[in-house]
Amino acid sequence: MFNDLKKTFGAFIEETKVFLIEREFIVDEKSLETPLWNLELALLEGDVALPVAEDIVQSVRTELLGTTRKWRTDLDEILKDALRKAIADVFTANCFDFDEYIEKVEKPENIVFVGVNGTGKTTTIAKIAHHLANGGYSVIMASGDTFRAGATEQIDKHAEQLGIKLIKHQHGADPAAVIYDAIQYAKARQKDIVLSDTAGRMHTNINLMDQLKKICRVTDPGLVIFVDEATAGNDAVERAKQFNDAIGINGSILTKVDVDAKGGAALSIAFITGKPILFLGTGQKYDDLSKFKPDWLLNRLFGG
Secondary structure, three states: HHHHHHHHHOOOOHHOOOOOOOOEEOOHHHHHHHHHHHHHHHHHHHOHHHHHHHHHHHHHHHHOOEEEEEEEHHHHHHHHHHHHHHHHHHHHHHHOHHHHHHHHHOOOEEEEEEEEOOOOOOHHHHHHHHHHHHOOOOEEEEEEEEOOHHHHHHHHHHHHHOOOOOOOOOOOHHHHHHHHHHHHHHHHHHEEEEEEEEEOOOOOOOEEEEEEEEHHHOOOOEEEEEEEEHHHHHHHHHHHHHHHHHHHHOEEEEEEOOOOOOOHHHHHHHHHHHHEHHHHHHHOOOEEEEEEOHHHHHHHHHOO
């Protein structure tokens, strides 16, 4: 994204009033005005939400304002390093290791997955089941999506392919009851993890959101994980905020990062919710799941 800023950096010295002190210059407010404006535009083009972009830019301004730099310093690198630090700080503040958590948590642990329709939530659950099974954990899945026609059949197919037990009820059943039964099954048979699917719902659907609140109240999940597409940009950010405000999520998984995702949604969701990005979905196979690392986002935003 910095290609569009080259001219700005090149004109940095000419456009600014700087004070020369023994072949050094002091970065003042005027010297930052144009490059920071272009930086904010570049962040927005990278799918970073406006309030997040503004806060990141303010962080960069605070980092640089009043500092003394060598006259021949590469101004491109000055701004780039400050931006990297600002972005890294967001993820450092929201650090969480899913595998470490699973290792230490009391079993059985119930993990509830939430999100809107069509974002790959059910496939993501299957990927997490595969990931945990490979780690030596015993896993069962709960079909808490009793609302959508064909939902149970979809997760049942994944369960069959993975050789994992699925707890399910009839279409239209109380999803909280399905998940509760799955937890009781896990306790009776000493299973480690319950992965609970829920009906995809828009954050504006009050009835379905109330149903989700009931699920969390009745089944008391250890983790509530929000799933959305990395390519959804600001729509995903708004949905994450609404789900977090309604039920309190513990982290997010972004799918379809292999479909030319710019990466801004990951930064925005982590910033807006104050919760970590846990995994990235990188394809349709069960192994196409990667633990989130800030370097992935930095490389997306910086173009490598």
